[in-house]
Each structure stands twice: as structure tokens, then as C-alpha cells.
Amino acid sequence: xxxxxxxxxxxxxxxxxxxxxxxxxxxxxxxxxxxxxxxxxxxxxxxxxxxxxxxxxxxxxxxxxxxxxxxxxxxxxxxxxxxxxxxxxxxxxxxxxxxxxxxxxxxxxxxxxxxxxxxxxxxxxxxxxxxxxxxxxxxxxxxxxxxxxxxxxx
Amino acid sequence: xxxxxxxxxxxxxxxxxxxxxxxxxxxxxxxxxxxxxxxxxxxxxxxxxxxxxxxxxxxxxxxxxxxxxxxxxxxxxxxxxxxxxxxxxxxxxxxxxxxxxxxxxxxxxxxxxxxxxxxxxxxxxxxxxxxxxxxxxxxxxxxxxxxxxxxxxxxxxxxxxxxxxxxxxxxxxxxxxxxxxxxxxxxxxxxxxxx
Numbered sequence: 538x539x540x541x542x543x544x545x546x547x548x549x550x551x552x553x554x555x556x557x558x559x560x561x562x563x564x565x566x567x568x569x570x571x572x573x574x575x576x577x578x579x580x581x582x583x584x585x586x587x588x589x590x591x592x593x594x595x596x597x598x599x600x601x602x603x604x605x606x607x608x609x610x611x612x613x614x615x616x617x618x619x620x621x622x623x624x625x626x627x628x629x630x631x632x633x634x635x636x637x638x639x640x641x642x643x644x645x646x647x648x649x650x651x652x653x654x655x656x657x658x659x660x661x662x663x664x665x666x667x668x669x670x671x672x673x674x675x676x677x678x679x680x681x682x683x684x685x686x687x688x689x690x691x
Numbered sequence: 692x693x694x695x696x697x698x699x700x701x702x703x704x705x706x707x708x709x710x711x712x713x714x715x716x717x718x719x720x721x722x723x724x725x726x727x728x729x730x731x732x733x734x735x736x737x738x739x740x741x742x743x744x745x746x747x748x749x750x751x752x753x754x755x756x757x758x759x760x761x762x763x764x765x766x767x768x769x770x771x772x773x774x775x776x777x778x779x780x781x782x783x784x785x786x787x788x789x790x791x792x793x794x795x796x797x798x799x800x801x802x803x804x805x806x807x808x809x810x811x812x813x814x815x816x817x818x819x820x821x822x823x824x825x826x827x828x829x830x831x832x833x834x835x836x837x838x839x840x841x842x843x844x845x846x847x848x849x850x851x852x853x854x855x856x857x858x859x860x861x862x863x864x865x866x867x868x869x870x871x872x873x874x875x876x877x878x879x880x881x882x883x884x885x886x
Contacts, residue, residue, distance in 0.1 A: 558707035572722030666822030
């Protein structure tokens with residue numbers, strides 16, 4: 538029966554893993570390309586409304602974001618559940634928008650300034666009053682290109 | 692001297708995979724996948740100081756008033772309608788196919804590629820909303836209005852050039868835009884009651 542009884546256990550051939558780093562790298566590059574850096578930490582709850590006739594925002598560097606929504610859980614104790622505006626990383630009032638837009642525009646390259654777009658990321662349950670105030674402020678700041686952020690309807 | 696060539700010892704690269712995994716995970720966490728999409732709009736410039744009021748007198752037939760109240764009910768051209776009917780109404784209003792005297796008047800202008808065409812250049816869709824109406828309903832209405840324009844433009848592109856508006860070249864798009872200019876006015880809302 539010596540035929541089957543091999544002395545010195547046969548070890549499995551080792552899997553060649555030398556291409557594994559390359560695989561992971563290609564995954565990495567894929568994600569670097571299709572994703573964008575998160576710019577601010579959201580302090581308001583934001584659920585986009587849906588629409589069908591959407592356009593993509595072209596150049597990220599030309600876009601300024603304004604978030605509107607109900608403050609997240611941790612801020613609700615101080616601020617209540619009224620809709621609030623978030624500019625960059627802090628809550629703001631409508632009166633601050635004009636200065637914020639002018640400041641943002643000043644930090645852009647001069648040739649890009651006319652193309653400046655303001656993206657309004659407004660929660661779908663927000664009342665129109667606050668949105669209108671923002672629009673008025675944007676008009677006064679001459680930021681006339683706006684974009685109502687929305688999600689594609691499935 | 693030893694026989695045969697001495698081999699260069701291979702670099703142990705088994706940890707490269709781990710390193711790139713860490714990088715991958717870092718990028719997964721710090722980035723977000725969503726591409727930003729939305730309805731593009733242009734706001735009118737702020738009213739001038741010496742301008743008395745910004746309601747320019749428009750002929751009544753040229754204006755389609757769309758009003759959204761605080762209960763998200765929609766009124767269009769004086770009657771109560773559903774959002775789903777808005778697209779059809781808006782299309783009828785913009786194009787005015789039957790030369791209805793109640794619909795916007797047509798003027799004949801010279802359009803490149805089309806020649807003289809009757810166009811409702813002066814039409815305005817005036818979108819009003821209450822301060823208490825919800826943003827979701829507002830976007831829905833805006834979306835329907837933009838859809839109405841897009842459908843009309845696509846229909847025109849299909850019949851004239853055999854392709855939809857987005858696939859036409861610059862010159863063709865320009866002349867289609869001349870025929871169906873997007874005139875949506877977002878007037879300041881009135882305060883009816885509390886927010």
C-alpha cells in the first residue's frame with residue numbers, strides 16, 4: 538500500500554500574489570477618479586428633491602454650495618428644528634450670504650468669476666420662505682447662476 | 692570563486708498589497724460618489740434703485756401665471772390643476788399651435804436654418820409661490836416647466852434635424868433656442884399669511 542502512503546506531507550503550491558498590489562492599485566485609481574473629495578461636514582440634514590430634467594454641475598472649482606435644512610441631531614438641542622442655512626462649516630443667517638458670496642468670488646481666478654455657480658442644496662421639506670430670502674441675497678450679490686440640487690428620479 | 696551567477700535577493704513585496712489597501716480605504720472614506728446634478732436657473736439682476744416697480748406691463752395673454760400656495764396646491768392660468776397636467780398646459784402655452792387669441796402672440800422673426808418663423812418671443816411663465824409652500828413641490832413645478840421646454844425643443848429638433856436637442860450641434864441648438872426661449876420668471880413671493 539505504499540502507493541498511497543506518502544511520507545513527508547505534500548504542501549499545497551503557493552498562490553502567486555505578486556499581482557495583488559496591482560489589482561488593488563487599479564481599484565484605488567478607479568475610486569480616485571469617480572469620486573470627489575467631501576468638502577464640508579454636513580451640519581444640516583439634507584435629502585435632495587427629485588427631478589427628471591437635471592443638468593450636471595460642470596466644474597467643481599466654480600461652484601459654491603449653500604446647504605439648507607434642519608440641523609442634525611447633535612445641534613438640535615441648541616438650535617431647534619427650524620430650517621437653518623449652512624455656509625462652509627458653520628450655521629449662518631441670510632444676512633451673511635451676501636458677504637460670503639462676495640468673499641468666495643474674490644478668492645476665484647478673475648477669468649472664472651463670471652462663471653461662478655451657486656448650488657443650493659436644500660432639503661425637500663424646507664419652506665420656500667427661507668429659499669426666497671437666499672435667492673434675494675444671491676441677486677443682491679450678483680450671483681445669478683444658480684443650481685437647485687436634486688436627485689435623478691428613478 | 693563560487694560557481695554560477697550569484698542571484699540578487701528578491702525584494703519582499705508581500706506588504707505592498709496591504710499598503711495599497713490602506714490607501715484605497717482612505718479614499719473610500721474621504722470621498723463621495725455622488726455627482727452633483729440639479730436644475731440650472733438664472734436669476735434676474737437685482738432691481739435698480741430708481742426703478743419704481745419691476746412689474747413691467749405685459750399683455751395678459753403673454754403671461755402664464757403659475758402659483759403654488761402654502762398647501763402645495765397649484766394654480767395655473769387662473770384654474771386649479773394637478774402638477775401632472777402642468778407640462779401639457781405649459782407646452783400648449785409656449786408653442787401656441789392653434790394661434791389661440793388667449794395664448795401668447797406670435798411674431799415672425801428670421802431664424803438661422805429655419806427661415807422666417809412665427810415665434811412666441813414675448814411669452815413669460817411667471818412662477819410664484821407662497822413662503823409656506825414646500826421646496827419639494829416647488830422643484831417639482833420647476834422640473835415640469837423645464838421638461839415642457841425640453842420636450843418642445845426635442846420635438847422641433849426631431850422634426851427638423853432628425854435628432855434630439857442635446858445631440859444637435861451649436862448652431863442648430865442656438866436656432867432652436869431662438870424659437871423656444873426659456874422665459875421663466877421667478878417673482879418674489881407674496882406673504883399670504885404666516886410661514
